Amino acid sequence: MSARTVGFVGLGIMGVPMATNLVNAGVDVVVWARTPGPVAELVAAGARAADDLPGLFDAAETVILMLRDEAAVDAVLGRGTDEFVRRVRAHTIVGMGTFTTAYSRGLAVEIGDCGGRYVEAPVSGSRGPATQGTLVAMLAGDDEAIEQVEPLIDAMCAQRFRCGPVPAALSMKLAVNTFLITMVTGLAETFHFAAQTGADTEVLRAVLESGPMASVVSRGKALKLTDGDLAPQAAIADVLRNARLIEDAAVATGTAHPLIRVSRELYQEAVEGGHGAIDMIGVITVLEARTRSTRDSARFTRGGFAE
Incomplete structure (x- = not known):
């Protein structure tokens, strides 16, 4: 040896x-x-x-x-x-x-x-x-x-x-992943909202890249969305596993975790929908499916949708 x-x-x-x-x-x-x-x-x-x-x-x-x-x-x-x-x-x-x-x-x-x-x-x-x-x-x-x-x-x-x-390093990693997962989930919702409300997503990407919120992660994930590239850098199935680790740790310590809970639900829905192998920004597919479902089940009324 x-x-x-x-x-x-x-x-x-x-x-x-x-x-x-x-x-x-x-x-x-x-x-x-x-x-x-x-x-x-x-x-x-x-x-x-x-x-x-x-x-x-x-x-x-x-x-x-x-x-x-x-x-x-x-x-x-x-x-x-x-x-x-x-x-x-x-x-x-x-x-x-x-x-x-x-x-x-x-x-x-x-x-x-x-x-x-x-x-x-x-x-x-x-x-x-x-x-x-x-x-x-x-x-x-x-x-x-x-x-x-x-x-x-x-x-x-x-x-x-x-x-x-x-295990101090793993505690730190779970904290870092909390930020990563919720940030990317929020970015996916941002682009979904823009697309559904008539905003140009290419312009949106340029605005975000030029402002104080820009980061290596946000630039990379935004580009994947506008390019339609969902090849995995961090696969949804792996992100779901990490979200569950964070949620389990939060529950075990009595720590409030509303954002990671919602994010975990979305990634779980993506995996259940057969999207576990695509990149985590592909969680936008869940938002798109939810929007389609809402519109399909609602009656259109002037100014919006109503049950």
């Missing part, structure tokens, strides 16, 4: 560009995935492929996990089996996905009890920033472990912030 070799598991929509940036930074990266396509892409970029998960943990002292959910993390680490101790002992496990704070806290304790170290490192950003290396990382864990992985984080992210002990 080499301290200079880094394992990377989770070669999805963000994992592939993140791992590629590590390779491009000169890091010796070994990867593994259930499907061969992403592995072949990383090998072509300069990474090495592990034959299996035990081989990856044998090769790398630090293992980065960019996995979708808790079940995937447990499966990769062999949690609940004899493999768990072997895979985490003398390893630094870096969890870059978004999970519940209770799960992360428990995982950190178990890894520590087995002689390993755990660093929370969720990131803010989607596929675009992942490709450009402009993600923002939030870090939590033991200071020494964080210092060890910060050079790796710097290869994938433009900025990083230490948040405290586990």
Whole structure:
């Protein structure tokens, strides 16, 4: 096992560009995935492929996990089996996905009890920033472990912030996602309102981009709307999962959350309507469907609609 070799598991929509940036930074990266396509892409970029998960943990002292959910993390680490101790002992496990704070806290304790170290490192950003290396990382864990992985984080992210002990980074990530989800939902409603009331959406985009509310996210999502481009940067199904995590945390702490509740309902409706794979700004399809339904079920009267 080499301290200079880094394992990377989770070669999805963000994992592939993140791992590629590590390779491009000169890091010796070994990867593994259930499907061969992403592995072949990383090998072509300069990474090495592990034959299996035990081989990856044998090769790398630090293992980065960019996995979708808790079940995937447990499966990769062999949690609940004899493999768990072997895979985490003398390893630094870096969890870059978004999970519940209770799960992360428990995982950190178990890894520590087995002689390993755990660093929370969720990131803010989607596929675009992942490709450009402009993600923002939030870090939590033991200071020494964080210092060890910060050079790796710097290869994938433009900025990083230490948040405290586990699970402080995930608490921060959920707060950041609250802003992201409600902002993008509001942007979708803004464009829907404009389109339905006769405003030119191209002009609307120009106005928003020129004003104080403009941001990288708002510019990118507004452009996707005017271009009719719903290819996923952050898929609706993933956004729904994050909205549920936020809502669950809010309920558990007795925290008011009216905006995230409404947003979660809209993204859930989008998934139920078969739109889970499109970009999150595609939540506008739910608003369009609701408007059609309202108009279909209402009697038109002068000046508006009435039941």
